[in-house]
Amino acid sequence: MQSQSTTSSVSPLADDATWPVKRRRLLDWLVQETSEERFIDNIFVDLNNRLARDHVPVARSTLHLRTHHPQWLGARIMWKTGMEKADIQTFGYDVEETERYRNSPIDRIKSGVGEIRWRLEKDSKETYPLYDELRSQGYTDYVAWPLYHTLGKEHVVTFASDSEGGFTDEHIAYLTDLLPALALVSEIRLKNRLARTLLETYVGPHASEQILAGATTRGSGVTVGAAILICDLRDFTAISDLWPRDDVIELLNGYFDAMAEPIARHGGEILKFMGDGLLAIFPLSDPMACRNLLEAIGEAQVALAVLNKDLVQKGRLPLGYGIGVHVGDVMYGNIGSRSRLDFTVIGPAVNIASRLESLTKEIKRPVLLSKAFVEMADCTKEFESLGSHMLRGLDRPFDVFGLKEADKVAVLTHA
Structure with missing residues (x-):
C-alpha cells in the first residue's frame, strides 16, 4: 500500500444501520444471482452500479484479466459512471515490454504487491503517469488489488473515486469484502471463455459451438452440403x-496466414491443418458459399504473391501450392478412437477435392475445380x-476446370 494517509470524513455507510445488510445482499447477488449471465463484463457493470446505489463512490473501475488466446495476452474491462456497457480492450503479448506497462500500478501488483492505494487529492509525489491522468480527469482516489484464481493465477481489479475525500476506510473495507466473491465469479466466466477460445483456436468457431453444445460422442454428426477447399x-x-527450424515455422505461419485469414473472412471454416496443408469448408446453407470460396482464393493468392516476393528478396525460392475445390455432401462430426476424437468432415466429396489438389502437380495449375462446383457457382465466365x-480412386474421367486468371497469378505464386 503506497499511501497511509487517512481522512476524517464520515462515510454514508457508517451512518446507515442497514449497510451490513446491503453488503450481504450484494455478495448474495454476486455469488448466487449471476448464474444466468455468461459475460463477466456485464456482471462488472452491474456490480459497479450496485456499489453506487450502496453509496460507495466508485466512478471508474477496471478489471485486468489474463487470457490464453493466440493473439492476446489479456484484456482490460473498464467501467465509468454512466456507461451502460463496459469498454473492453485487448492487449498483445508484447504489452509487458512497453514503458507504459512497466511504469504502471498493474505491473506493481503483478510483481507481488498486495494493495496499491493513492489519494490523488493529497499525495503529490507522482510514481506513475496514470495518477496524473486520473487527477486531470477529476478523480480523487485510486486503489488496486490482485484477484487470485485457482493455482495462483493472478488478475487485477482497480477502483477510482471522484468524490471529495475519495474512499473512506469503510468504503475500502466494503470493497475488500467483495474481492473473494469477484475472484470466484470472474474465474468461472474466464474459464468458460477460455474453453470457448481454445476450442475456436484448435477446431474453429462452428465446430466449437457443436462441441460446447454437447456433440462429444464418437460417431455423432450431421450430413451437410458444403463447398470444400483443400490446399497443400x-x-x-x-x-x-534444408531450412533452419525457426525459419520453417515462420514460413508455415506466413503461408497459413495468407490462406486462412481470407477463408475465415469470407465465412469458411478451417477444420484441419495437415502439416503443410489445410482443409476448409463453406457450408451451402449460405447461398453465397461458392462465391465466398472463390473470393477467399483470390485474396489468398494475392497474399501468397506478396509473401513470395518477400521470400525472393531474401534469396529464397518462391512457394508453390495446389488448391483443389469440389462441392457435395459431407459427414460433419466426431471421428476417432474412444478417447481421442477429431471433429472434421469425411465423404467422397472430400476425397475428390483432395484428388484435384494432387492433380495440380501434374497439369501445373495452382487451382483446380470440379464441374459440380463450377455449375453451382453459376459464373462459368470465370472458369x-x-x-x-x-x-x-475413380474409374471414369473427371471434368476439371481452372480459373481463367490463374496463369497470371501463377507467375508469382506457383513453382
Whole structure:
C-alpha cells in the first residue's frame, strides 16, 4: 500500500444501520444471482452500479484479466459512471515490454504487491503517469488489488473515486469484502471463455459451438452440403530438411496466414491443418458459399504473391501450392478412437477435392475445380475447361476446370 494517509470524513455507510445488510445482499447477488449471465463484463457493470446505489463512490473501475488466446495476452474491462456497457480492450503479448506497462500500478501488483492505494487529492509525489491522468480527469482516489484464481493465477481489479475525500476506510473495507466473491465469479466466466477460445483456436468457431453444445460422442454428426477447399504446399519436405527450424515455422505461419485469414473472412471454416496443408469448408446453407470460396482464393493468392516476393528478396525460392475445390455432401462430426476424437468432415466429396489438389502437380495449375462446383457457382465466365482427367480412386474421367486468371497469378505464386 503506497499511501497511509487517512481522512476524517464520515462515510454514508457508517451512518446507515442497514449497510451490513446491503453488503450481504450484494455478495448474495454476486455469488448466487449471476448464474444466468455468461459475460463477466456485464456482471462488472452491474456490480459497479450496485456499489453506487450502496453509496460507495466508485466512478471508474477496471478489471485486468489474463487470457490464453493466440493473439492476446489479456484484456482490460473498464467501467465509468454512466456507461451502460463496459469498454473492453485487448492487449498483445508484447504489452509487458512497453514503458507504459512497466511504469504502471498493474505491473506493481503483478510483481507481488498486495494493495496499491493513492489519494490523488493529497499525495503529490507522482510514481506513475496514470495518477496524473486520473487527477486531470477529476478523480480523487485510486486503489488496486490482485484477484487470485485457482493455482495462483493472478488478475487485477482497480477502483477510482471522484468524490471529495475519495474512499473512506469503510468504503475500502466494503470493497475488500467483495474481492473473494469477484475472484470466484470472474474465474468461472474466464474459464468458460477460455474453453470457448481454445476450442475456436484448435477446431474453429462452428465446430466449437457443436462441441460446447454437447456433440462429444464418437460417431455423432450431421450430413451437410458444403463447398470444400483443400490446399497443400509444394516441396515442403525439401524446405523442412534444408531450412533452419525457426525459419520453417515462420514460413508455415506466413503461408497459413495468407490462406486462412481470407477463408475465415469470407465465412469458411478451417477444420484441419495437415502439416503443410489445410482443409476448409463453406457450408451451402449460405447461398453465397461458392462465391465466398472463390473470393477467399483470390485474396489468398494475392497474399501468397506478396509473401513470395518477400521470400525472393531474401534469396529464397518462391512457394508453390495446389488448391483443389469440389462441392457435395459431407459427414460433419466426431471421428476417432474412444478417447481421442477429431471433429472434421469425411465423404467422397472430400476425397475428390483432395484428388484435384494432387492433380495440380501434374497439369501445373495452382487451382483446380470440379464441374459440380463450377455449375453451382453459376459464373462459368470465370472458369476454363481443362478437359477430362483420371483421378486416383475413380474409374471414369473427371471434368476439371481452372480459373481463367490463374496463369497470371501463377507467375508469382506457383513453382
